Amino acid sequence: DTGVSQDPRHKITKRGQNVTFRCDPISEHNRLYWYRQTLGQGPEFLTYFQNEAQLEKSRLLSDRFSAERPKGSFSTLEIQRTEQGDSAMYLCASSLNSRPRTDTQYFGPGTRLTVL
Amino acid sequence: AQKITQTQPGMFVQEKEAVTLDCTYDTSDQSYGLFWYKQPSSGEMIFLIYQGSYDEQNATEGRYSLNFQKARKSANLVISASQLGDSAMYFCAMREGYNQGGKLIFGQGTELSVKP
Numbered sequence: 527d528t529g530v531s532q533d534p535r536h537k538i539t540k541r542g543q544n545v546t547f548r549c550d551p552i553s554e555h556n557r558l559y560w561y562r563q564t565l566g567q568g569p570e571f572l573t574y575f576q577n578e579a580q581l582e583k584s585r586l587l588s589d590r591f592s593a594e595r596p597k598g599s600f601s602t603l604e605i606q607r608t609e610q611g612d613s614a615m616y617l618c619a620s621s622l623n624s625r626p627r628t629d630t631q632y633f634g635p636g637t638r639l640t641v642l
Numbered sequence: 643a644q645k646i647t648q649t650q651p652g653m654f655v656q657e658k659e660a661v662t663l664d665c666t667y668d669t670s671d672q673s674y675g676l677f678w679y680k681q682p683s684s685g686e687m688i689f690l691i692y693q694g695s696y697d698e699q700n701a702t703e704g705r706y707s708l709n710f711q712k713a714r715k716s717a718n719l720v721i722s723a724s725q726l727g728d729s730a731m732y733f734c735a736m737r738e739g740y741n742q743g744g745k746l747i748f749g750q751g752t753e754l755s756v757k758p
Contacts, residue, residue: 559745566750568751569733569746571747574745582745615685629737630692633689635686636685636686
């Protein structure tokens, strides 16, 4: 039973470049979440999918950020025209809505982005 | 608005002793879920324990238990018989709604150090 995987694990880019991250959820999970975590803080919610539908986006998610989950399986998060303030750990999580359990979110190892 | 407060930036505990990590929350919803996650230095968020707002008994998972005091809006994590491998950041999180999907709101975390 494989967990959530993310690729790449580390990304260094120059300001103004575009970057794309990939998340593969646990295989039977229908919900997928993206969070961002800066140093010394807890994760902050970015966006959430149920199957292929994007159900919620944070106001933190500027127009430079876009996320997709085209076939309800893996997801991509793209950041256009990166800024130094985008430097953070980007975490992906997945969950399965199954009663009576808790819809617990299981996290991947994260992608650490550094914008120079 | 939802808010999670963890007032202990750092805690020390002697190996084999028990430790309590504090978490208070604020929500106007009657239905919500509370979670604790562990984040070792490797960065991955590891799910530890869940408490639903309507659960009458405090949750337990092995050496982890959750001291849920609904009237005080607190959900403290108790780790019994601390081990060196318990040294990590610990995050309390809340999701509004019961047994349904949705974003997690995280606290700022507590860094636990276990001394041999």
